[in-house]
Each structure stands twice: as structure tokens, then as C-alpha cells.
Amino acid sequence: GAVVSQHPSRVICKSGTSVKIECRSLDFQATTMFWYRQFPKQSLMLMATSNEGSKATYEQGVEKDKFLINHASLTLSTLTVTSAHPEDSSFYICSAIRTGSPEQYFGPGTRLTVT
Amino acid sequence: DAKTTQPTSMDCAEGRAANLPCNHSTISGNEYVYWYRQIHSQGPQYIIHGLKNNETNEMASLIITEDRKSSTLILPHATLRDTAVYYCIVRVAQLGAQKLVFGQGTRLTINP
Numbered sequence: 001g002a003v004v005s006q007h008p009s010r011v012i013c014k015s016g017t018s019v020k021i022e023c024r025s026l027d028f029q030a031t032t033m034f035w036y037r038q039f040p041k042q043s044l045m046l047m048a049t050s051n052e053g054s055k056a057t058y059e060q061g062v063e064k065d066k067f068l069i070n071h072a073s074l075t076l077s078t079l080t081v082t083s084a085h086p087e088d089s090s091f092y093i094c095s096a097i098r099t100g101s102p103e104q105y106f107g108p109g110t111r112l113t114v115t
Numbered sequence: 116d117a118k119t120t121q122p123t124s125m126d127c128a129e130g131r132a133a134n135l136p137c138n139h140s141t142i143s144g145n146e147y148v149y150w151y152r153q154i155h156s157q158g159p160q161y162i163i164h165g166l167k168n169n170e171t172n173e174m175a176s177l178i179i180t181e182d183r184k185s186s187t188l189i190l191p192h193a194t195l196r197d198t199a200v201y202y203c204i205v206r207v208a209q210l211g212a213q214k215l216v217f218g219q220g221t222r223l224t225i226n227p
Contacts (some may be wrong), residue, residue: 104161106151
């Protein structure tokens, strides 16, 4: 149990366009989801905390108008990278906390390439 | 959350035990030690966690010193598939939104 999926697994988009990444908890309800970004050979950096039914909490230095997060249901959070630039190319990973548990379960990641 | 210190990289021969150390000298009494690993281009995978007692599961063993200022993750019979970056994280384990702060981790390479 406790499976988290992400879609798409890979995406290539042109500079200036927007791209949406989905994070789903497949077999549990998640009131809280997290979004991380990971550049090559670096560790995971937390971008934001997504709470179902409320606004996301962004980490310092992360532009909330550029990285739009929506957590409209207990099983789905989306991250939209708006007006993407090549420097937004990265590996984006989500995680979810099962309701009633402190444990986090990670998705497989989405590799974004902006050309 | 308390800061952790891990070696940047380690090598281990296939079939041998891999012992990965972690220092967390500023750990608080209510903070747990968690271990995750990340295989290349995948999301992190939970391995094990503990408070003060040694823990064992099907993946690994966790040895925490009596003063809780350091711990060791043990992979008893390492295989090539255990090659990954291993992250030691300390955090309070309670209900609610507890974010994980990842350090640089240890890049473990299992050699044939």
C-alpha cells in the first residue's frame, strides 16, 4: 500500500509555455502533499507544502506565482510551472502523507526539460 | 529539525555488509532518525526509522548509540541494486505536516 504516482514521468516543453504535473495517492487519502525539486547531482529541495482545500505554503525563495499548486482533493495535487524557462529544467518529486500517519511516501518523479 | 552529517561517498563489495554512519549530535529527545534512499532518477524510498532502540526490518538494521548522537544504517548483504544515495534525516514524528529536510546524503556504490 501507500503508492504515489506522478504524471507525466517526462515532459519537454518550449520556453514560455506552462506545464502541469500531477501527483496522486493511489490507495490512501493524503491531506498533505509536498513538492520537491532536484537539480543534477544535488539533493532534494522542498518547494512547497500542499494542504487539501487550502493555499499552499511555499519555502523561501520559491515564487508562488510561477509554481502554482492546487490540492483540490484528498488524492490529487498538481504543480503548474508557468512561463517555463530553461533554468526550470529539473526533476520534480512529490510526496504524500497518509491521513492519520506521520509517514511520507514519495512519487517516482517527473523530469522536466524546457527548451 | 536537527542537522545531520554523513560521508559524501562510500564503496562496498557485493555480498558484504554496508555500514553507513550518520552524526546527529544536536538531536532532541523527541526526534526520530529516519533513513531514505534514492536510486538514480527515482523518488526517495523509505528504509527504516527509530527513536532510541535498534531497529530491524526486511531491508536494513538501524543502530542508534546510547547517547543518540549518531547512528549506523546496516545493509547486511549488499547487492548491486543497493547502489543509491542514502539520506539520514532526524525529525519529530507526529501527526501533521512534517516536512523532510534532505542533506547531501551518502552516495553508496556497491561493487561486483
